[in-house]
Amino acid sequence: xxxxxxxxxxxxxxxxxxxxxxxxxxxxxxxxxxxxxxxxxxxxxxxxxxxxxxxxxxxxxxxxxxxxxxxxxxxxxxxxxxxxxxxxxxxxxxxxxxxxxxxxxxxxxxxxxxxxxxxxxxxxxxxxxxxxxxxxxxxxxxxxxxxxxxxxxxxxxxxxxxxxxxxxxxxxxxxxxxxxxxxxx
Amino acid sequence: xxxxxxxxxxxxxxxxxxxxxxxxxxxxxxxxxxxxxxxxxxxxxxxxxxxxxxxxxxxxxxxxxxxxxxxxxxxxxxxxxxxxxxxxxxxxxxxxxxxxxxxxxxxxxxxxxxxxxx
Numbered sequence: 354x355x356x357x358x359x360x361x362x363x364x365x366x367x368x369x370x371x372x373x374x375x376x377x378x379x380x381x382x383x384x385x386x387x388x389x390x391x392x393x394x395x396x397x398x399x400x401x402x403x404x405x406x407x408x409x410x411x412x413x414x415x416x417x418x419x420x421x422x423x424x425x426x427x428x429x430x431x432x433x434x435x436x437x438x439x440x441x442x443x444x445x446x447x448x449x450x451x452x453x454x455x456x457x458x459x460x461x462x463x464x465x466x467x468x469x470x471x472x473x474x475x476x477x478x479x480x481x482x483x484x485x486x487x488x489x490x491x492x493x494x495x496x497x498x499x500x501x502x503x504x505x506x507x508x509x510x511x512x513x514x515x516x517x518x519x520x521x522x523x524x525x526x527x528x529x530x531x532x533x534x535x536x537x538x
Numbered sequence: 539x540x541x542x543x544x545x546x547x548x549x550x551x552x553x554x555x556x557x558x559x560x561x562x563x564x565x566x567x568x569x570x571x572x573x574x575x576x577x578x579x580x581x582x583x584x585x586x587x588x589x590x591x592x593x594x595x596x597x598x599x600x601x602x603x604x605x606x607x608x609x610x611x612x613x614x615x616x617x618x619x620x621x622x623x624x625x626x627x628x629x630x631x632x633x634x635x636x637x638x639x640x641x642x643x644x645x646x647x648x649x650x651x652x653x654x655x656x
Binding site: 356357360361364365367368371372374375380383384387390391394397398401402403404405406409410413414417418421422424425426428429430433434436438440443444446447448450451454455458459461462463464465466467469471472475476479480483484490491492493496497501504505507508511512514515516518519522523 | 543544545546547548549550551552553554555556557558559560562563564565566568569571572573575576579580582583586587588589590591592593594595596597598599600605606607608609610611612613614615616617619620621622623624625626627628630631632633634635637643644
């Protein structure tokens with residue numbers, strides 16, 4: 354019960370920060386608020402027993418991606434043009450999408466229900482057999498490196514492609530410009 | 539208790555929609571990418587919420603624990619976080635190139651410049 358209340362408190366803080374990002378004109382401040390948002394998400398992941406995800410979110414989501422955003426802002430400009438935040442059309446669209454999504458949750462299992470369909474199929478086998486089949490006590494490691502190893506290989510390919518893409522985009526700029534441009538990845 | 543159980547999902551949907559609103563309304567390209575990051579992080583929270591079992595523990599095998607939360611969403615989201623950073627990096631470097639070419643990263647100004655001098 355107390356877990357649910359902590360979750361909802363942290364989610365409420367995240368909502369306040371998201372609205373803060375929406376209204377913030379200074380892009381440096383918006384980037385820092387996003388970093389706080391990611392850090393709160395990491396705290397939420399700890400409450401929800403996803404400790405590995407919390408590590409990654411705190412280091413990669415709250416760290417590296419914000420450093421990338423600040424680097425990009427250093428190369429461009431840090432202020433957004435003053436414009437009204439509210440626009441009726443997009444607001445109605447967002448409201449409609451949200452209403453459809455909330456309608457979609459109406460037949461979802463309640464939060465933390467142990468008999469939900471997601472907990473019945475593959476997960477019990479991972480929890481029971483991974484010790485004997487793979488070895489490490491951390492089941493997430495076993496699944497990541499062994500059962501779903503191809504996923505991780507695909508992820509590495511994506512990072513490699515993104516690295517090549519960033520170099521292709523920013524490498525040419527460095528050759529043309531007089532001063533050396535900042536490295537992105 | 540039933541309604542309270544779904545309340546968590548509704549808050550996550552509110553977060554998602556805030557990110558979505560930033561993406562579609564902000565003419566600034568960096569702000570758009572920041573909105574995309576917010577949307578992304580809320581989808582991560584949605585997945586991890588589904589994997590949680592009340593009274594469960596982190597999926598690290600131990601003799602003292604009998605109930606574990608579902609490890610599968612954790613693995614999927616670990617992959618998604620890293621892929622998300624890779625796409626953010628590509629998006630931001632595109633913005634840097636656009637700024638170098640047009641001197642602005644406001645979408646409407648870029649469109650106007652394109653119209654004047656295609």
